[in-house]
Amino acid sequence: MGTTQLLFWLLSALSIFSAMMVLISKNPVHSVLWLVLVFFTISGHYILLNAQFLFIVNLIVYAGAIMVLFLFVIMLMNLNKDAEPQKSIWMKLAGAISGGSLLLIFVSVVRSASEMQSKQALLKTGNIGLIDQLGKTLFSEYVIPFEISSVLFLSAMVGAVAIGKKH
Amino acid sequence: MPIQYYIALAVILFSIGVVGVLTRRNAIIIFMCIELMLNATNLLLVAFSKMHHGAALAADAATKVGVEGQLFVFFVMVVAAAEVSVGLAIIVMMYRNVHSVDINFLNRLKN
Amino acid sequence: MNAIILSAIFGVVLMMASAFVSNRSLYKTIALACLVLLVGANIAETLGYSFFTIDTHNMLAFNKMGLFFNTICFTATLLYVFISSSEIERVDNYTAEYFALIFFSLCGIAILTSFNNLLMMFLGIEIMSIPLYILTGSDKRNLKSNEAALKYFLMGSFSTGILLLGIAFIYGATGSFGLESIKVGTLQMQLSILEVTGCILLLIAFAFKVSAAPFHFWTPDVYDGAPSVFTSFMASIIKVAGFYAFVKLFESRIETTSFATNPAVGVNWHLLFAILIIATLFVGNITAVFQQSVKRMLAYSSIAQAGFMLFALFSVNAFSKEGLYLYAAGYCLATIGIFAVLVRMKDYTFEGFNGLAKHEPTLAFATTVCLLSLAGIPLTVGFFAKYFMLAAVVKQGYAWLAIVGVLFAGVSIYYYFRVIAAMYFKSADENPAAVATSSTVKIGLAVVVAGIIILGVWPHALLNFLYF
Numbered sequence: 176m177g178t179t180q181l182l183f184w185l186l187s188a189l190s191i192f193s194a195m196m197v198l199i200s201k202n203p204v205h206s207v208l209w210l211v212l213v214f215f216t217i218s219g220h221y222i223l224l225n226a227q228f229l230f231i232v233n234l235i236v237y238a239g240a241i242m243v244l245f246l247f248v249i250m251l252m253n254l255n256k257d258a259e260p261q262k263s264i265w266m267k268l269a270g271a272i273s274g275g276s277l278l279l280i281f282v283s284v285v286r287s288a289s290e291m292q293s294k295q296a297l298l299k300t301g302n303i304g305l306i307d308q309l310g311k312t313l314f315s316e317y318v319i320p321f322e323i324s325s326v327l328f329l330s331a332m333v334g335a336v337a338i339g340k341k342h
Numbered sequence: 343m344p345i346q347y348y349i350a351l352a353v354i355l356f357s358i359g360v361v362g363v364l365t366r367r368n369a370i371i372i373f374m375c376i377e378l379m380l381n382a383t384n385l386l387l388v389a390f391s392k393m394h395h396g397a398a399l400a401a402d403a404a405t406k407v408g409v410e411g412q413l414f415v416f417f418v419m420v421v422a423a424a425e426v427s428v429g430l431a432i433i434v435m436m437y438r439n440v441h442s443v444d445i446n447f448l449n450r451l452k453n
Numbered sequence: 454m455n456a457i458i459l460s461a462i463f464g465v466v467l468m469m470a471s472a473f474v475s476n477r478s479l480y481k482t483i484a485l486a487c488l489v490l491l492v493g494a495n496i497a498e499t500l501g502y503s504f505f506t507i508d509t510h511n512m513l514a515f516n517k518m519g520l521f522f523n524t525i526c527f528t529a530t531l532l533y534v535f536i537s538s539s540e541i542e543r544v545d546n547y548t549a550e551y552f553a554l555i556f557f558s559l560c561g562i563a564i565l566t567s568f569n570n571l572l573m574m575f576l577g578i579e580i581m582s583i584p585l586y587i588l589t590g591s592d593k594r595n596l597k598s599n600e601a602a603l604k605y606f607l608m609g610s611f612s613t614g615i616l617l618l619g620i621a622f623i624y625g626a627t628g629s630f631g632l633e634s635i636k637v638g639t640l641q642m643q644l645s646i647l648e649v650t651g652c653i654l655l656l657i658a659f660a661f662k663v664s665a666a667p668f669h670f671w672t673p674d675v676y677d678g679a680p681s682v683f684t685s686f687m688a689s690i691i692k693v694a695g696f697y698a699f700v701k702l703f704e705s706r707i708e709t710t711s712f713a714t715n716p717a718v719g720v721n722w723h724l725l726f727a728i729l730i731i732a733t734l735f736v737g738n739i740t741a742v743f744q745q746s747v748k749r750m751l752a753y754s755s756i757a758q759a760g761f762m763l764f765a766l767f768s769v770n771a772f773s774k775e776g777l778y779l780y781a782a783g784y785c786l787a788t789i790g791i792f793a794v795l796v797r798m799k800d801y802t803f804e805g806f807n808g809l810a811k812h813e814p815t816l817a818f819a820t821t822v823c824l825l826s827l828a829g830i831p832l833t834v835g836f837f838a839k840y841f842m843l844a845a846v847v848k849q850g851y852a853w854l855a856i857v858g859v860l861f862a863g864v865s866i867y868y869y870f871r872v873i874a875a876m877y878f879k880s881a882d883e884n885p886a887a888v889a890t891s892s893t894v895k896i897g898l899a900v901v902v903a904g905i906i907i908l909g910v911w912p913h914a915l916l917n918f919l920y921f
Contacts, residue, residue, distance in 0.1 A: 183343055187351050194358045194378060203370060210374050213355075217385050223343075224392050229384075229415055236419050237381065241426050248430050249370060252437050267365045274361030281353035284650045285346055291625075291647065294345045296389045297396035303408045304392075312409045313416070316510040320572050323564065324420045326461045327580050330557035331424035333468055334587030335431040337550040338602075341438075349625070356618055363611055372607055379614035383621045390625040411624055414572055418617060421579050425613075428583055429606050432590050436599040445607065447600060 179298055182223060190216035203249045207242060214238040224296060226304030348389035355382035369433050369443045373426075380422055384415045454505045454515065455494040456523050456563035463487035464556035471549030481538035484552040488531040491559070495523045511631060512570045518774075519566035521918055522697050525778065526562050526690050529785035530555065533686060536793045536897035540682040544591050551591065554584035555686065562690070565698040571620045571630040574702060578616070578662065581694065582609050585687055589679040601678025608671040612661035619654030622647045632705050646718040649710050653720065655702065656729075663695045665763060666732040669756050673740075676752035684748070685792030688755045693781035696762045700777060704769045726767040727854055733760035734861040741868045748801045750868055751791065754827065757865055758784055761858065764842040768849040775916050776841030782915055783826055783834030783908060790823040790901035797890060806872055808881030816890060817876045819898040824869040826905045829862050834908035841912075 193216065196209040214237045221230040285291070302308055313321055355378060362375030391411025398407035433443055440447050470483055494504065499520040534541075534555070542548045561581025568574040586609060590602025624630060626645035657668065664672040676684045712719040737757030744750040762784075765777040794816050798805050810817035826835035839862060843855040908915055 180343070183347070187347075190351070191354055191358070194355050197371075197374060197378065198358060198362045198365070203368060206371055206374060210378065213378060214381060217381050220385055221388060224388055226388050226392070226412055229388060229412055232416065232419060233384075236423060237377075241377065241423060244426060244430060245370065245374060248434060251434070252443065254368075254370070254443065270361055270364030273364060274357050277360055278353060278357035281357065281650075282350065284646055285349045285353065288346075288646050290645055291345055291349070294393050295396060296343050296345050296348055297392045297399070298343050301392060301395050301399065301408070303395050303406060304388075304412055308406065308409060309412060309416070312406065313413055317410075317413050317512075317572075319507070319509050319512045320417060320576055323457070323461075323560075323573075323576055323580070324417065326464070326557055326560050327421065327424050327576065327583065329461075329464065329468070330554060330580065330584045330587075331427050333550050333553055333557075334584060335427045337545075337547045337554075338428075338435050338587055338590055338593065339431040345625075352621075353618075356614075359614065363607075369603055369607065373610070376607070376610045376614055379611075380617060383614065383617040386618070386621040387624060390621065390628075393625070394628045407628070410572075410630055414620075414624070414630065417572060417576065421576070421613075424579070424583060425610055428586055429610065432586060432599075432602045432606050435590060435593055436603055439594065439596055439599055445600075445603060447596070 179223060182219070183298075186216045186219045186223070190220075203254045204246065207246050207249060210245075211238050211242045214242065221304075223298055224304065225299055225301055228304060228306045228309050345389060345393045349386060352382045352386035352389070355379075355385070367444050367446060369436075369445050372445065373429055373433070377422065377426075380418060384418055387411045387415050387418075454503055454507055454509075454513070455498040456491065456520070456527070457513075457560055457567075458505055459491050459494050460556050460560040460563055463491060464553045464560065467549050467553040467556060471547070471553070474549075477542070477546075477548060480549045480552060481534065481542070483549075484534055484538065484555075485531070487556070488527065488534060492524060492527045492531060495520060495527055495563075499524065509569075512573050513564070513567045514569035515567050518919065519697075519701075522566045522694075522778065522781065523563055524918075525782050525785070526566075526694055527559065529690050529782070529789065530559060530686075532786075532897060532900060533690070533789045536789065536894055536901075537682045537685065537796070539891065539893070540796050544680050544682065545593060547591070551588060551683075554588055558584040558686075558691065562694040565694055566701075568698070568701070569632050571623065571632070574698060575613075575616065575620065577698065579613070581691060582662075585609075585683075585691060588683040588686070589675060591683065592680045595678075595680075597678040598680060599678075601675045604671050605675040605679075608661060608675075612658045612668075615654050615661070616658035619651040619658060622651030622654065626651065632702070644710060644715040644718055649718050649720055652703075652706055652710050653725075656725070659695070659699045659702070660729065663692060663699060663759050663762070664756050665729055665759050666736040666756065669733065669736060669759075672756055673749055673752045676755065677746070677749050681748065681792060681796040684752075685789055685796075688751070688792070689785040689788035692755065692759065693762070693785060696759075696765065696777065697781070700765050700769070703766055707769060723767065723851070726763065727851070730760050730763045730767060730854065731857055733757070733763060734858065738861045738864040738868075742864065744868070745803065746801045747798075747803060747806065747872060748795060750872075751788075751795070754865065754868070755788070757861065758827065760861070761839060761842055764846055764854075764858065767851070767854070768845040770845055770848060772841055772848060773845035775919065776838060776845055778919065779834060779841055779908070779912055779915060780838035783838045783905065786901050786904045786908075787823040787826040787835065790819055790898060790905075791827070793894060793898060793901075794820045794823075797894075803871055803875050806875040807879040809876040811880065813890065815895055815898070819902050820876065821873050822902045822905055824872055826909070828866045828869040830866075832906065832909045834905050834912065836909060837912040 359379035395408030564577030626648035741753035
């Protein structure tokens with residue numbers, strides 16, 4: 176087992192563990208921190224896959240901006256006590272069982288996908304994840320969705336102001 | 343690395359997110375679990391993009407197959423950022439009125 | 454392209470208007486003028502005059518069908534704004550922002566009628582939905598509105614997650630996000646079970662968006678909690694646009710992933726859709742019978758109507774396509790009409806409608822026509838909409854499903870007639886139930902009623918536009 180494989184298993188185990196901890200933690204601040212760790216491990220996977228641009232964007236946008244926003248809101252609300260109302264144990268059990276069966280369905284799909292058996296994800300090599308490749312495609316073939324997402328941001332901005340402003 | 347490992351990892355993370363959405367009542371935690379689901383699909387998209395790239399690389403060394411998968415991830419992040427700003431604004435608005443982020447606040451008031 | 458670019462620009466215009474125009478009553482005039490221009494520009498593009506020539510790299514594909522659907526949606530919005538602008542002004546003092554958000558939502562609709570790539574579909578859905586989360590929560594001090602916005606937002610992003618996983622699976626199986634290349638690709642290579650799973654996930658995500666059972670549970674709370682004037686927009690125009698995207702996405706894929714073409718991993722789509730349709734019709738109609746509030750009854754009835762619109766997905770043929778257009782127009786007209794009356798009521802319960810015919814005969818008459826159209830009574834457009842949908846199913850050889858549809862349409866007559874009975878046969882024990890209506894509302898309602906009846910007598914007035 177080479178270093179890459181070792182890293183893959185390490186990162187995967189860590190990301191699943193911290194994703195579980197997001198669920199289990201009672202304190203919302205701990206949940207946020209565990210989620211940041213999940214995002215870091217996923218960024219690690221991006222590095223393994225040589226998707227360098229997404230690695231840095233994932234760190235800056237997700238682990239940086241978005242999670243800090245979450246943390247900020249939680250601290251603003253002073254939710255760091257165990258004040259969260261709990262669902263009844265039966266509801267939790269039902270949720271866990273339905274999530275588990277969903278996972279079971281997905282796993283069986285993956286196992287029965289015979290044409291995927293022999294396919295490999297290219298690790299370490301391949302230059303499509305580099306910023307010049309992505310940038311060229313983004314501003315030539317993908318320029319329409321790029322421009323249109325500005326409408327999305329505009330509406331989010333207008334909405335956040337209209338809703339967030341106090342009277 | 344076999345692509346199935348990546349698919350398995352992504353669906354595990356996705357399912358954890360789904361369980362979180364179903365079992366928690368704190369709106370912020372639910373929202374975080376949704377972000378977890380989005381990240382799981384992002385990972386899956388990148389893995390698939392590298393898979394298609396690897397398959398095309400054998401035929402043509404300068405191929406650009408697979409770029410679209412990574413750009414899709416980029417757009418998912420764009421949308422997620424917009425969603426977060428709106429979602430947190432809604433959560434803050436609700437918190438201002440009821441001092442709680444419980445999704446079933448009104449049900450609790452009735453009981 | 455006209456519609457997408459101009460609706461975004463008009464959204465910005467209204468956004469700017471809120472900063473630079475101090476006269477607040479001017480906003481609705483600007484909004485109406487912009488909508489008229491938008492409808493005009495869209496019709497111009499249908500006739501072949503596109504103002505912008507942009508290479509979309511096959512991301513978007515404009516055809517007459519989609520552009521005509523745009524025209525229906527924009528015209529309905531024009532009517533909606535014409536009738537309800539005074540109510541929108543009353544929600545909060547962000548009138549211009551609300552109009553801007555409505556325009557951004559229309560931009561999303563224009564993308565959803567022309568997408569040729571799963572990326573554009575994803576962006577279109579998000580652009581359409583995000584303004585709605587805000588409009589739902591716009592009544593900031595009303596706790597019900599707050600909770601509705603939160604639930605709508607969480608359910609919306611949850612279904613986005615499912616949608617994305619479906620897209621990722623399809624990408625993994627086919628190596629492309631395009632609608633067209635998927636069609637070509639699957640015929641060449643062997644169908645992958647990943648693509649089938651992806652399609653089912655997309656089905657679930659869209660079922661969430663259009664509130665088909667069993668993914669409908671958010672709808673009553675959200676429709677009930679949102680300010681009535683915005684519920685009208687959500688329940689009419691947004692809903693039919695969602696259905697158009699739903700059908701557009703699946704009509705290119707049902708064939709290749711079906712059980713018939715690929716016995717190994719294909720899906721029995723007809724069975725799946727039939728279950729979805731029957732569940733939706735059952736939940737919507739049966740629960741609507743037991744409601745005490747007219748607004749909540751309309752929320753459940755919108756689920757029931759979604760069941761009928763799902764017939765267009767079940768049988769993709771020319772009949773169901775025509776039916777979808779007719780349904781879109783008729784359902785928008787009736788919903789806008791009935792909500793225009795509802796927002797003027799003080800009391801949303803059935804008792805609140807008691808004796809409306811005596812005090813406000815015009816309002817009562819308009820409500821009656823809208824309700825008859827929703828129930829599918831002949832001489833209204835609702836009848837032909839349902840007829841086309843059911844005829845399409847019968848043509849496919851599934852007469853039993855059509856019979857189920859007719860039975861549930863019969864159930865729906867019960868709860869629609871409860872309102873009519875309350876208006877005409879019961880007397881109010883108190884003072885007038887509705888606030889006074891302005892002449893604008895009356896003109897708007899007259900247009901709604903005229904539209905319902907004209908299309909009900911002569912549906913080809915609308916459908917002929919599809920073929921000229």
